[in-house]
Amino acid sequence: MPTTHAKRPVRAIGVHAGLTLDRIIAAARSMTPDELSMQALARRLGVDRKAINHHVSDRDTLLGMVAMDAFATSFSAVEIAHQADWEEACRTYAFGFTDSAIATGVLADRIRLTDPYVTQILEPTEAVLQKMVEAGFDDESAMRTLSLLTNICLAYARDVVIELRSGVTPRTEILRGALEQRDAAKFPTLARIAELTVTTYDRRQLEMSVELFIAGARDALHLQTVRAQA
Incomplete structure (x- = not known):
């Protein structure tokens, strides 16, 4: 009887070490706008840039999300x-x-x-x-x-x-x-x-x-x- 091996489930793109949009935004907020880029953020998180792109399409979108996250966090307390x-x-x-x-x-x-x-x-x-x-x-x-x-x-x-x-x-x-x-x-x-x-x-x-x-x-x-x- 040949030995059968269960196939390891394939991890979806962007699902890497618990990578979520919230985690991406939190890491992005720890960086200054000048140093923030998709590649720099990927290095900060220890993931491939494609994993970031699964959640956020580009830098401009990312900066907008960071801005709204910072604003909403503060204003929601009013x-x-x-x-x-x-x-x-x-x-x-x-x-x-x-x-x-x-x-x-x-x-x-x-x-x-x-x-x-x-x-x-x-x-x-x-x-x-x-x-x-x-x-x-x-x-x-x-x-x-x-x-x-x-x-x-x-x-x-x-x-x-x-x-x-x-x-x-x-x-x-x-x-x-x-x-x-x-x-x-x-x-x-x-x-x-x-x-x-x-x-x-x-x-x-x-x-x-x-x-x-x-x-x-x-x-x-x-x-x-x-x-x-x-």
Whole structure:
């Protein structure tokens, strides 16, 4: 009788020493964006690059996942106080969102709220929307209003990251450079502003933006209520 040997099960591509997407992201987060590449990550994990490609197609996708993982991990911890009204809920949401985006550093530009990691930030989003609906916003108005707040916060966070990386205030430098190429006397208001020591990248700028947003949303809610009663 010939000796038979049981065939060893073939390991699927990417299933190597417990390799999972979570493990890949964790290893990627331990590397700086400049040193992160698919090959460098494969070496860090001790696997073939093809094993990485089984889970992540390319470096750009990987960087996006790292950004969203860092952002979602931070933002998911934001709690909207039960007793807060919709305005305070928006402030808590805005500051938590912005701080979480800034914490991703140079990857702030890669935050995409359509990624699967959005499932990790549903709690604070649900909480603030619920506060808005309870205050009288209809569902569409609440969605559009919160979308605007999110865009304000993300734009501010990206500005702050750019300033931190460059060490200068880009907006001011661009304005001064433009005025040097023209007759500044023709733009007296811009010339005065260019000489101010005020920065639009500080916390006060964010606070002002959020308060202006809330004031506008408050007026929109009042108008919606008036129209509903007419």
